[in-house]
Amino acid sequence: IMTTHDFKIVILGEGRVGKTSLLIRSIIEYFFCQRTTGLYVQNGFTELQQSTIQASFLKKKLNFGSTSVCLHIWDTAGQVRIARLYIRSKKKKEGKERKAIDGAVLVYDITDNASFDKVQRWVEELKIMAKRDIVIIMAANKQDMISNQRIDAAKAHSFASKIDAKLIGTSAKTGEGVETLFLELTKQILNQ
Ligand code: GTP
Secondary structure (H helix, E strand, C coil): CCEEEEEEEEEECCCCCCHHHHHHHHHHHHHHHHHHHCCCEEEEEEEEECCCCEEEEEEEEEEECCEEEEEEEEECCCCHHHHHHHHCCCECCCCCECCCCCEEEEEEECCCHHHHHHHHHHHHHHHHHCCCCCEEEEEEECHHHHHHCCCCHHHHHHHHHHCCCEEEECCCCCCCCHHHHHHHHHHHHHCC
8 A cells, every 4th residue: 555645845045055956956866766776756847937926846756665755845046025925834715725834945055154044044934934843954055165165064063953953965066965855854754
């Protein structure tokens, strides 16, 4: 018997930190997984470029044995106002309910101090907007530029443990950590 789960995920962070690049890279990594480890994955990508809502949506299917997981990942272009629309679970006028988020990926760029401050502000925002405890994973992106690192890794790790989040070093350029990021997120949500 197959059990299927649909998880709603938002990917958040300052502009230019690499949110979209991580998502694009994850498609390649998942295909790679599929061939080497037999993990079954199906990916689809749609750009929604409506004038009022600027967000892209990526759907990722993963099978872990008899458990099938579909991640619905919203990439909201770093705009708080727009991201809020996706985080809030809200009864719509027609009575349809928008699904609450199950997890968030908070991305910062290790070469950019402001992007780390922004992650801290997103945590506050999530506390207010998500109605329940959600799984948070922090991505310390652009690890390939470690020689320009501005955010002290120890400081970042201590912040992550304070908010009960895993911190994973990633590079959308080399692929480092990207696979781990999404698998870790999924496993944590499944174990909640
Ligand atoms: P917005 O759409 O503005 O919110 O940006 P974003 O967070 O989606 O970032 P995006 O993926 O568009 O990447 C921004 C820039 O950073 C691009 O020039 C990418 O090529 C670059 N970039 C993203 N990830 C990495 C990385 O891991 N390493 C390096 N060196 N560059 C990266």
